[in-house]
Amino acid sequence: MGWAIALHGGAGDIPRNLPSDRRQPREDTLRRCLEIGIAALSTHQSALDVVELVVRELENCPNFNAGRGSVLTSDGTVEMEACIMDGNTKKCGAVSGLTTVVNPISLAKLVMEKTPHIYLAFDGAEAFARAQGVPTKDYNHFITTENIERLKQAKEANAVQVDYTQPVPTQLAKDKDNVVAFSDGDSQTGTVGCVAIDSLGNLATATSTGGLVNKMVGRIGDTPIIGAGTYANNMCAVSATGKGESIIRATVARDVAALMEYKGLSLKEAAAFVVEESTPKGTVGLVAVSARGEVVMEFNTTGMFRACANEDGFSEIGIW
Numbered sequence: 001m002g003w004a005i006a007l008h009g010g011a012g013d014i015p016r017n018l019p020s021d022r023r024q025p026r027e028d029t030l031r032r033c034l035e036i037g038i039a040a041l042s043t044h045q046s047a048l049d050v051v052e053l054v055v056r057e058l059e060n061c062p063n064f065n066a067g068r069g070s071v072l073t074s075d076g077t078v079e080m081e082a083c084i085m086d087g088n089t090k091k092c093g094a095v096s097g098l099t100t101v102v103n104p105i106s107l108a109k110l111v112m113e114k115t116p117h118i119y120l121a122f123d124g125a126e127a128f129a130r131a132q133g134v135p136t137k138d139y140n141h142f143i144t145t146e147n148i149e150r151l152k153q154a155k156e157a158n159a160v161q162v163d164y165t166q167p168v169p170t171q172l173a174k175d176k177d178n179v180v181a182f183s184d185g186d187s188q189t190g191t192v193g194c195v196a197i198d199s200l201g202n203l204a205t206a207t208s209t210g211g212l213v214n215k216m217v218g219r220i221g222d223t224p225i226i227g228a229g230t231y232a233n234n235m236c237a238v239s240a241t242g243k244g245e246s247i248i249r250a251t252v253a254r255d256v257a258a259l260m261e262y263k264g265l266s267l268k269e270a271a272a273f274v275v276e277e278s279t280p281k282g283t284v285g286l287v288a289v290s291a292r293g294e295v296v297m298e299f300n301t302t303g304m305f306r307a308c309a310n311e312d313g314f315s316e317i318g319i320w
């Protein structure tokens with residue numbers, strides 16, 4: 001069995017008529033990141049290093065909701081979060097509330113490697129970043145004009161939004177958390193994630209996000225919560241995207257692993273059950289790989305920016 005990789009750039013209600021000037025750059029980034037991952041796995045880099053590498057690239061791309069391009073809180077600030085996990089050792093690291101760190105996923109990895117802890121947030125996480133000397137930038141670096149506009153629209157609609165919504169306020173269907181699940185953005189962005197198995201059979205996952213548009217200051221989503229948005233063990237590696245509150249309630253990533261572990265389901269069966277049966281429609285997507293080299297990219301939203309490949313030469317890039 002050889003290596004395999006899958007990555008995502010967020011799930012949501014992505015309109016099928018997404019203009020090509022919006023679609024193309026995102027597809028190009030997915031393709032480029034997939035190629036980076038393939039090259040790294042082909043040259044025997046570890047799954048852990050590969051998922052970090054790919055997510056760093058996605059964080060650096062302002063078209064996705066992570067790192068530069070992160071969506072804004074209700075105060076117009078960014079609070080980025082990320083999580084990384086190694087399947088064989090179950091070592092993991094997570095960060096939240098970052099305002100200046102260029103690559104949150106690499107800080108999460110440093111939390112895993114250099115501290116006795118798993119999860120650092122807000123001032124403590126920023127101080128750790130300074131102590132480690134990771135690249136930081138003034139908060140303005142992370143804020144894009146598009147995201148200022150998104151926040152304005154979300155405030156007008158009085159809603160918290162997953163991804164980009166171009167709302168006519170009266171048409172917005174808010175759920176009980178007052179979250180507009182997904183809508184017809186012509187500039188869809190999303191959380192990013194990557195899962196991989198290397199040629200030695202090591203599994204790893206990484207997820208990074210700016211969270212939800214107009215989220216409360218201090219809100220933490222599923223991404224950095226081990227077992228919710230991100231989880232890996234020696235059977236599978238999972239990275240989820242969508243409405244964080246739904247993903248946390250359903251412990252999406254851990255449930256996929258648990259169904260394999262305790263019920264003997266295949267990765268495909270486990271992921272399909274979690275996405276179709278245990279999470280509300282229109283809220284969740286995930287990418288996952290298993291120790292057997294299976295790759296799945298499941299979602300119950302209209303679409304999910306996604307890409308995958310394996311050592312046998314199979315590869316796929318998709319949105320809907």
Ligand code: ASP
Pocket residue numbers: 010011065162163190191209210211212220221222223229240241242243244245247
């Ligand atoms: N899951 C992320 C959050 O709720 C958002 C996303 O996946 O787009 O913070």
